[in-house]
Amino acid sequence: MRIGTNELLIILVVVLLIFGPKNLPKLGKMFGKTINGFKKGMEDEESEENVEKVEEKKAVKKDEDEE
Numbered sequence: 001m002r003i004g005t006n007e008l009l010i011i012l013v014v015v016l017l018i019f020g021p022k023n024l025p026k027l028g029k030m031f032g033k034t035i036n037g038f039k040k041g042m043e044d045e046e047s048e049e050n051v052e053k054v055e056e057k058k059a060v061k062k063d064e065d066e067e
Contacts, residue, residue: 003011019027 015027016024
């Protein structure tokens with residue numbers, strides 16, 4: 001299901017009526033920061049998982065070398 005041009009215009013008009021023209025730039029900036037924070041959090045989580053996997057592999061390899 002896609003959002004068409006008419007639906008998008010209706011949503012924009014409703015947002016404009018609710019928040020007013022002065023608050024739209026603030027709202028857009030907050031939304032952008034939220035999305036960037038979410039993306040950064042996902043990248044951090046993935047990098048932490050990768051570090052843990054590398055450490056586990058090193059530990060397993062060290063155990064194998066000792067045997």
